Amino acid sequence: MSIIRRSLTSLLIALACLVSVPAMAQEDPGKALLVNLAEAPSSRVEEAINAIVDSGDERARGWLEAYGNNRLSRIKDTGQVVLVLNNRGRDWEIADPLTGENLGEMSRRKLDRVAINNAIRGKLEGIMAMLDLNAADPDVREASARDMMGKVDAALVAPLEARLEKEESAAVRDRIEAALAIYRVEQGDIEAVEVLAGSLHSRARAALNNAAASDNSQLAEAANKALASIEQKLKLNKAAETLYFGLSMGSVLVLAAIGLAITFGVMGVINMAHGELIMLGAYTTWGVQQLLPGQPGLALLLSIPAGFLVAAIAGIIIERSVIQHLKGRPLETLLATFGISLILQQLVRTVISPQNRTVVTPEWMSGSLVINDALSLTLNRLYVMAFALIVFAALMMIMRRTRLGLDVRAVTQNRAMARSMGIKATKVDILTFALGSGVAGLAGVALSQLTNVGPNLGQNYIIDSFMVVVFGGVGNLWGTLIAGLSLGTINQLLEPWAGAVLAKIIVLVFIILFIQKRPKGLFPQKGRAAEN
Amino acid sequence: MSIKKHVKVGLSALALSVSMHSVAAEDPIKVGILHSLSGTMAISETVLKDTVEMLIEQQNEKGGVLGRELEAVVVDPASDWPLFAEKARELLAQEEVDVIFGNWTSVSRKSVLPVVEELNGLLFYPVQYEGEESSENVFYTGAAPNQQAIPAVNYLKDEIGVERWVLAGTDYVYPRTTNKILETYLKDQGVADEDIMVNYTPFGHSDWQNIVSDIKSFGSAGKKTAVVSTINGDANVPFYRELGNQGISASDIPVVAFSVGEQELSGIDTGPLVGHLAAWNYFMSVDTDANWDFIDAWIDYKGDDTVVTNDPMEAHYIGFNMYIEAVKKAGTTDVDEVKDAIIGVSVPNLTGGYATMMPNHHITKPVLIGEIQDNGQFSVVWETPSTVAGDAWSDFLPGSRDMIADWRKPMFCGTFNTATGSCGASSGEMAAEAE
Amino acid sequence: MATSTTWLLRPLQERSTQLFLGILTAALAVVTILHLAMPEDSALHVSAYTVTLLGKYLCYALLAVAVDLVWGYLGILSLGHGAFFALGGYAMGMYLMRQIGDRGTYGDPVLPDFMVFLNWDSLPWYWHGFDMAWFAFAMVLLVPGALAFVFGYLAFRSRVTGVYLSIITQALTFALMLAFFRNEMGFGGNNGLTDFRDILGFNLRTDATRLGLFIATGIALAIGYVICRGIVTSKLGRVSIACRDAEARTRFLGYRVERVQLFVFVVSAMLAGVAGALYVPQVGIINPSEFSPLFSIEVVVWVALGGRATLYGAVIGALLVNYAKTVFTGVMPDAWLFALGGLFVLVTVFLPKGIAGLLQKRRKAPEKDRSNPQEATA
């Protein structure tokens, strides 16, 4: 899989080098190979592939990648095999797989894709991995060795063993041995079981499970022993994993709620449009990615400030046009902002589109951080978690250390007094609301990496956000943080045995009951001020 | 004082009804379009509204039918189920439309059904659904479970050699029924209980971490495992993202989806999904001239060459043409005449075959299995040798095993019980009422 | 005894109430006559469609009155009244389902269709009794009442107020929505309950029954209005206003604020339940989306638009917004949300006292309808 994903980029690189290579002789052997592949009936595809591999042609890898990625096509009337560089829209950009020369655009109607399916793709991955085993970078070798696991077949054993001789990196050796062991266990080799004893890799476990089920009693026994030893480790990892899930869900809640903690918690504006501000942030990410095609990473980074600004400006507009007229009427703000949220949603539907938009996840955010074969932390969530904490810290700083923070606290505690001390209350209001909205925008940027970017994005988070803020105690950022994380964790802990829906319901009921016990939330504002 | 206002409201309400009443143009054939343009379902349904409008435009360019123009009457039921019933009533009773194309969700169809039957209208329903229904007034141009689920499972079983099954779905009637059918079917095929894992999630479920990791461990038991996904709409993006990030590739655990088409994929970064599967009766990538022409027309209509087509759009395409044919055949738009005329009508579909309206108001469709490509398209890897006729009553559910629907006289019954040889109460009686 | 009913009779001597009832009866009469007497094709004929539509509006109006009772006069902004509405609706829906009997698709004499094809083998306990009208109708009042009682008892006893209360009412209805979406609950999941046949033996698909339901709703609204008006004009009404504006003070006068709140809250919930019960047979379906928090908020908006703490304002608001909805979703399908949203914003900003406020401005000495947008909420 990972290989397929990297494919297009590396393919283009490959071609780049190709162009530099002096033009090929008249009858390029590659041509025959490709045509052979393109025209092979599904039964003979494998031969065709092997033919390409055996040809030892340095372009082979590029071709196979293109093939595995549905980027090989035949021009219907000429029968020529071409590389599809861009396969979106009505006309596709194609290139010559032999020279890499760009052949311009051609209507997709005229092209006939060289068919592939998962079975072949699986084989292909094995072969690719095999090729990558010779790569210079040991990490690439290890990765491909991991991909080998469970893909080894009789054909691959010999080359792998050969490779094992040459290999100096211990990590890679272990992988290869494991990969071979899986094959051997499947062949009923008892010694191999030992090799897999410690491994947490699912493929290894699969192999052992099969062995345990086999009628060869010794093998079964050995396998069972190995499995038992694995089970223990698995339990621990599972626990760690669940905790991670909880925290990551929690941090999403925190992100979604933290902006509200300011507009609602600090300013007392029940901002029903909060969700839509999040949505704006997400759409900004999409927009920036549209402006910078091909650089999702950069686009994502840029959309952090952009998302903040867009949402903040929207916030200012809302504050100026509506909320300032509703001073001291919190529940009226609820109604007005509810209206605004309807408008914003429909605005996105009509201006952009009712459909969801694609937000690309940059390379460095996709995949997962592998702790061990059983425990790997998904990167996008890891980043979101970090992001949430940073945003929180930044807010804390602003509230505690800056003049704005001071003014905000002053104004919220005693407006009249603050005024008489020369604080421009209106200005503070604007800034506060802008800040809260901006943070909502940031949340949107983060969420665009986890879920849909569509008109309904906001609605899915607004209620949760309110729950978090109220549970944490209105007007208390720490409360929001703790509340978010704990609710997320509780939810994920419940999910395995209660199921997703029930877990959510239980959490809601828990909040309701909790508010009975502590009517002002986890961290209520204390003292005389809180009385009235 | 307040009271004056009341009068106003009251009267204007009447005024509304009156005004609506007075407009009942005789000449054009009125085509009601009942798709949500706002609310949660707008995501999927707006394109269907555009499709029908486009088809009407094209038909009018061909000079309409029976020398009469077609005219679209669009309303917005706003993803609000009771509103669907109300709007259907508005279309039939006030606007007096000749036919309705509409609905997506089962619940909206269920809410509209009594209205259409009572006012004896015509409804073309373009979405794959759970079956277990056959109404005199509804034409199901989407797939019934036997036109999607069963063939897909067969493919996984026979071609990929899957032995262990995860049935994951959103918790509503379509996945529930489909999974019930599949469970029974798989068990008949000798799959053991412990090799089937069923999981339901709420609408728009966004946190899939736990479930995906469960699927992962379920899949590491040794046998080849596949996920049969009836997960609906919005929940798919986070689901596939989680799959990708937890490193479940199509070659490890393929996911075959019944509700994910080009439209949904256009909202997902498909890079990580290459190789996962979907089962439909139409794919945009199908290489036939009819299809390419349809796509080009659609692109021109929307003025954007990145727009996609999908299965429900083809269903409307078929349904619309069937209606036109039926009207020509009957020589009138009279509902009862058209109902009789349309059975047996067959029109070309977009995948190079023909779709025929069966007596049970379902149509014949080919079943295609497609693999997701990195450009949000599907590449067809398998298809049924011939078209499959939609089965209103599943053979794998205890309640409906013996039931068939046939809307030709003399049987004229949506729930004919072959065991008792009698027509089950409901639809028969409805028909009676409708007369 | 006389004294125990005077609070109910008091409103009847009141000019505003008399007017309200007068108009309502007149409207009912006019619609009925135009529907029955006028020939189908006449421009004045009121179609069954319009009758049902108006019936639906009246249900919403009753719901709005219930909300105004707690929000306007008690200062409790409930963002969860949709829950009581829906529960009433489900109670009625269950009755209607049981009435289908063996005419269901699968002809099962007891089990509703959705239970048959999700192969439930027997009726869950909580479905028993709903085949009897009296039981079902009792439940229409008792279930929402009971929920409101338990919830209110907990909340008011521990003095949860203001925004906190609003948010947990929202949590309540949200939790219920999720619960009812689950098919295991045995309420038909997302599809809810539908395909109803008849009520009390009358076929729901005949215009006569529709007219009957419409009139019944009108009467229910009248009764509900009088009850609320009765409470509001009684000493208890003034006490609840006292609770709204100065809770502590009221306590020091010796009133048990939490009990006042609980009483009014439960009454309001029951009214909402009735509204839901009448709503279901007219729209022909009940499903969990009625529990959606957004719906509850929308109801509050109706009240705000009509004018808080003036019961008739709530009615005006409900009728107006829903009428607008019907029209806009027809004439400007793609843009009606703009209109609706814009309406909400403009009203809250420029008409803090709603339409009723406008009307009151015109008269010299305002009647005893007071709203107090400031405070009241905090």
Added chain:
Amino acid sequence: MSMLEQLTNRDQVFDFLAPVASPVDVRHGPILYMEDVNVSFDGFKAINNLNLTIDDGELRCIIGPNGAGKTTMMDIITGKTRPDTGSVWFGSRHNLLTMNEPDIATLGIGRKFQKPTVFEALTVFENLELAMAADKRILPTLTAIMKPENREQIDEVLEMIGLTALRDKPAGILSHGQKQWLEIGMLLMQKPRLLLVDEPVAGMTEQEMERTAELLTSLAGKQSVVVVEHDMGFVRSIARQVTVLHQGSVLAEGTMDQVSNDPEVIKVYLGEEA
């Protein structure tokens, strides 16, 4: 205001001014008895070993700088705040610490807030109606009908607090002083055994003050009155017994002259504020 004298002297006529036959047992000892009461709001000790006894029919003035705990003390007596330690008895039978505000109120302790709180949305008349001693449970309140004699009572009090003219105006429009009076009027309607009056003359004109003074003094004897006040002049004009609170405990007690010559008190007052 001579009128007012008469009123208050001839209370057998205006029986509603007479003390109610309440269950409070004052046969042996004081009507209010506080011992070793302590309260602290997150760390800050608002009340510190407070001991205070009020005798039946006594008029007691309590003075003290801001933050001396005057209001907190009232909160404790009326059940709004629960002390951390100590005991508070109403008569010798009722332990106030076991009761909630409504119970305490019905038992016969009336309170006037520092910041006058009346029901602004209700008319003056209705404010008094709600205060009127009556069965205050739900259903009785719902079915309550205004009897002629109740109406008289209210009118008389209206008379007394000089708001007859504003009878049907919403209380929201009243001036600060008028609100004070209305609230006192509400106290009278409650017919309490013990009145707790927090800064009754704040924002009142000279003669308003005098009337208030006369009213309060006239009440003493039949009902026990505890007045918290900043205005020394006013205190001197009514005070018999004065208690000085400081930092949550009793600093001095005695007649006005005694306390005003007490060096401690002087120090405190000069120390903080005059």
